[in-house]
Amino acid sequence: MWNGAIDRRPRLIARCSGTADVVAAVRFARHHDLVIAVRGGGHNVAGTAVCDDGIVIDLSAMRATWVDPAGRTAWVQGGALWGDVDHETQAHGLATTGGIVGHTGVAGLTLGGGIGFLMRKHGLTVDNLLAAEVVTPEGSIVRTSADEHPDLFWALRGGGGNFGVVTTFQFALHPVGPTVMAGPVFWAADDTTDVLRFYRDFVAEAPDELGTVIRLGTVPPLPVIPEDLHWRPAIAVACCYAGAVEDGERAVRTLRRLGTPLVDLLSPTPYVAFQGGLDDTVLHGWHYYWKSTNLTDLSDDAISVIADHAYSACSPRSYSAMFHMGGAVARVPHDATAYAGRDVAHNIIIDAVWLPDESGEHAAAETAWARRFLQALQPHRAGASTSTSLIPTTTQAAFERPTAITSTGDWPRSRPSTTPTTPSTTTRTSAPVERAGGRATARWAFTPTTSEFAPLRLEGLPLLARSRVVLEAIEPQAPARVPSADSGAPPSIPRAGHAIRRRLAPLRNSAAPGRLNRAAPRKIGDAVAGMRGAARAKSASKAAGAPTRPYRSQRLG
Secondary structure (H helix, E strand, O other), X not given: OOOOOOOOOOOEEEEOOOHHHHHHHHHHHHHOOOOEEEEOOOOOOXXXXXXXXXXXXXXXXXXXXXXXXXXXXXXXXXXXXXXXXXXXXXXXXXXXXXXXXXXXXXXXXXXXXXXXXXXHHHOOOHHHEXXXXXXXOOOOEEEEEOOOOHHHHHHHOOOOOOOOEEEXXXXXOEEOOOEEEEEEEEEEXXXXXXXXXXXXXXXXXXXXXXXXXXXXXXXXXXXXOOHHXXXXXXXXXXXXXXXXXXXXXXXXXXXXXXXXXXXXXXXXXXXXXXXXXXXXXXXXXXXXXXXXXXXXOOXXXXXXXXXXXXXXXXXXXXXXXXXXXXXXXXXXXXXXXXXXXXXXXXXXXXXXXXXXXXXXXXXXXXXXXXXXXHHHHHHHEXXXXXXXXXXXXXXXXXXXXXXXXXXXXXXXXXXXXXXXXXXXXXXXXXXXXXXXXXXXOOEEEEOOOOOOOOOEEEEOOOOOOOOOOOEEEOOOOOOOOOOOOOOOXXXXXXXXXXXXXXXXXXXXXXXXXXXXXXOHHHHHHHHHHHHHHXXXXXXXXXXXXXXXXXXXXXXOO
């Protein structure tokens, strides 16, 4: 596991070498009523790639990438890392949007949406997903695409896990590199306000080819940076131009002339090297705690909040990162995928980091910093938190969480139930609906964050029309309270999740608390269909120029 703060002990680990092994593991878990967690890259900050007392379906041996240079596509196995994909695709001068850290898992980042340096030019990772091979929670193998099981395909693109285990992804590729104009420029922390105000105007006029990410924290101790600058508080603007190097040099010229940089590493560089440049700054085994949100814009007030909080962490390893969205991301219709938040200006991730041997006081101080920072940003939020690559991860960030799945005929018209994490493949355990990893069958965690329901678990959830869906309470307890902004609980779930729960309320079986009556599967499907209809209506209204409320969502990939 990447996040050393996660400490869970599964009963079994199924180390799979191919799709047939995954099928066998899922069927074994169903037969023995085991909770399932799915490990793809294992990079989920919430740790949903592992569970207690269940079975982990480990895809880490399934890391192959097959490139079709003529068709500009690639098939990628569910355990691959983005460094694996970049290595193979760049041999042909091709790439697709894939996060900002090479050891991020392909599956988790993809299922959460997928943000990265190429997204403004080529769209999110999910916008480049052409097809996927999925092992369903009942152990069947299906291929899904725009023409095959389209509802499932829609859900996979930003809906996170709990729809099955994705064993293979097919991506569209684009000409990139192999040499690109890329790298960071660092300024002293005292220059943060001036840099952010300049950056606000700079990116407003930037071409789609220019992807930028701001990093606020300390200068990482990388070999290419003078030692006297290591760990010094600083703001950095990292750039990657997805086009000709000469055009990239012109696009970043004014940025490089701003003030007096501490160090300027922007230069023609191999795309593969640039994508892996941060790998040693977020090591496996360190302890991580993340928060994130989307920003409507960089107003002077928002800039003041960022400048006041970004450097107040105790650990020199803690940092925040802000992604410039827009471009191709915003041009995809709102209802085309399950990913929300396409019309935001920036996504900011607050990453608290401390070492394994540091005390509980260190952990408490860093997590408190992340919560305070997020709370201070509340007035400037766009209404959706994302982690896609992260998200991180909503990035990287992409997180992993559960979603309510149902059978309504052919394939379940499902939608994430809520919360973030970043994981592994499509089916999680205690993961979010936003990012991957978790329970694939026997038991599915469904954790509402409203006061109407106590946590529920979907027991043995088959995905055929003939199947019966039973929700069973994990244990009798008081209704779940709505988490406060500083409670440390996952961000509130997407509006879609609330819509599903509202429709579940009248279906609860008063004679058997925690269970739904027999009409539940059809009604849940109707709830999902209504959600998609609402998304289409919003897109149509927006196209007609009518004012719309922001579509709320929560993600970090």
